[in-house]
Amino acid sequence: MRPVWGKKRVFTVFQTSPSFVTSVQKSGAEVFAPLFAYLFPSGYKPFAKYVQIGLAFCRCRRYTICSVKERFPPPFSGKAAGSMMDLHMFDYSFLQDTPPQGVSLLLRETSRLQARLLDQKRAYPAIYSALESAGRVRSLLSACRAGNMESRAAEICARNSPPITQAERDMADYRDALFEVEMGHPAVEPCRRDLLRLHTLLLARTPGCAGGRYRESPGFSPVPSQEIPEAMELWEQALVTAYGEKNYPPLLLIPCLVADFTCICPFSPGGRRTAYLLTRLLLQRAGYVLPVSWEEQVCRYNAFYVHALRQVQERQDYWPFIEVFLTLLYLCACQAEKAFALLPGRKMTKKSRVEAVIAGSPVPISKGEICKLLPDVSPTTVEAALGELVKSGQALRRGSARTARYELA
CATH class of the missing domain: 1.10.3290.10 (Fido-like domain)
Structure with a gap:
């Protein structure tokens, strides 16, 4: 969906780090100056090589949510004088x-x-x-x-x-x-x-x-x-x-x-x-x-x-x-x-470990992600455990085929 750029339009720019997520709401005319100042404190020009903006746009009431992917320039760009x-x-x-x-x-x-x-x-x-x-x-x-x-x-x-x-x-x-x-x-x-x-x-x-x-x-x-x-x-x-x-x-x-x-x-x-x-x-x-x-x-x-x-x-x-x-x-x-994925004091079956991984995930998780988290459990066992959990009503499946993700009911 193509965004509408205007002074009266309100945009939300998300800046993400490993420890925190902040959202800053600015008018369309004021979004990019502070963003580039944040990305390039040393005065680098905002070339498209270093910043990619507009990866995904969607409308949410009166806001346009802008997903920003930032890539910083090389940290060492000059030769130092002296020893x-x-x-x-x-x-x-x-x-x-x-x-x-x-x-x-x-x-x-x-x-x-x-x-x-x-x-x-x-x-x-x-x-x-x-x-x-x-x-x-x-x-x-x-x-x-x-x-x-x-x-x-x-x-x-x-x-x-x-x-x-x-x-x-x-x-x-x-x-x-x-x-x-x-x-x-x-x-x-x-x-x-x-x-x-x-x-x-x-x-x-x-x-x-x-x-x-x-x-x-x-x-x-x-x-x-x-x-x-x-x-x-x-x-x-x-x-x-x-x-x-x-x-x-x-x-x-x-x-x-x-x-x-x-x-x-x-x-x-x-x-x-x-x-x-x-x-x-x-x-x-x-x-x-x-x-x-x-x-x-x-x-x-x-x-x-x-x-x-x-x-x-x-x-x-x-x-x-x-x-x-x-x-x-x-x-x-x-x-x-x-x-x-173990409970304190006792061992768990592989099915219980799959269930514990799903319970510990804050968002629906795919079978491939579960296999990466449980490398000692074969993909066939993970698939069978997921089928049993869905059939018994303990887990919900979102999507189908390769896009399927699972969460606890």
Whole structure:
């Protein structure tokens, strides 16, 4: 439906983030100025490349509801003058201060869910193993941006089929590096030597790209290529000092280290995937489990992730990135929590677990989404359980065939 643009017409623009949803009502003539100011605080021009407006329009009484999809421009668009010491001091002493209220709440809830995940890992190893296997497949797809190659990603992850295309070779490289981090993480350290070795694994099957060395091109980083060795040495010294002498809270320190590593951008190509592996390595060494795909959550909320990184690079303000990082970690823990779908004190049948997943979903949920949340339950079993629930009147089916979604009656 075509919207009517006019000064007297009222529009509602929805701005969505992982932690809150706000709606701002403005007249048609005033909508876009504050929106572009919000999306481009540094004065970027609102090119269609970065902002897509008008994805969906519908009439609702006297309002036109405008669905907005925002995509932020690259966070590092210029070269910095001066040395790395002038640019950034890697000072994490602010972590000794009281964190903002939102960060404190996320820290408490994330720690609580992590403790429950550790208990469930010990109590239900089969479910945890199936969840971890499904998470690796999603990680390969998201890290390598392989689209809808889920069946091939599962075969490559299980080493049942050799890679053929370049996208499949990238997934095989990431699989090798991911297993190196997961299986050998006591011996793998977050230092320059081991990060270079992981980068070598990431580009092992990429023709024309030699891994295991720092980038030589300018890229989008404010750090010139000739200053990367010095910047990485300072970063590693700050990491050793923060862990050894300062004893900062791990869930507050890890986002700072990941943000600074990403701002340096020492590798190209492969820098983004190396940052994913560094995040997993730091979390595992701190004792936190991550059975689902961290890479999938980052790609899903990439706009907010990149926008928070820009705050670190431009203002040296880490708190926005820490909040986004903890939000994504909390979402990962919530996703893993749903996969168990267990009642306290007793085990549940697979049918009861399907029913618990439907009950825990705030909106009607499809069979495919249930299968992702319960990776140890076969699609045939899920379909049979849904049929029994609908037949007995315990659940309602909305739609038909592939569009069918289920909710409790």
